[in-house]
Amino acid sequence: MAGHFELKKAKNGEFFFNLVAGNGQGILKSEMYSSRSAAENGIASVQKNCGEDSQFECKESNNGKAYFVLKAKNHQVIGQSQMYESEAGCANGIESVKTNGCSEVIKDLTAE
Structure with missing residues (x-):
């Protein structure tokens, strides 16, 4: 099963x-957006940038755990793992x- 995006409010x-991901595991969470259209633009940015290694940055949290961010071409963070x-x-x-981010499936959960 392929991955998908969940749009939420x-x-x-x-x-x-x-x-x-296709297995149901959340792999990337976006920043907060003031409007639905801005969040939809964020999804489009993931779809556009997820295939390029240079757009990912691995980091280490204060507690020593690893995580990554996905950045747009303008270096703004789109989402975090x-x-x-x-x-x-x-x-x-x-x-x-990289595998699931190209998905065009967007589940609209804003009414829940």
Whole structure:
């Protein structure tokens, strides 16, 4: 099963999306957007940038766990991964975004 995007609305009225792998695991969470159209543009940016290694950046959190961000061409962060126990896990997460990020399936969960 291929991955998909889930478009959601936060309690504060802002919008965000998650990229979900085919196995149901969340692999990338977006920043918060003030409008639905801005969040949809964020999804389009993931679809456009997910295939390029140079758009990913691995980082280390304060607690020593690895995570990555996906950046647009203008260097703005589009989304962030979960925390991983190792750099290898982080690398696997990037590969999953590269595989699933091109998905055109967007599940609109804003009404929930």
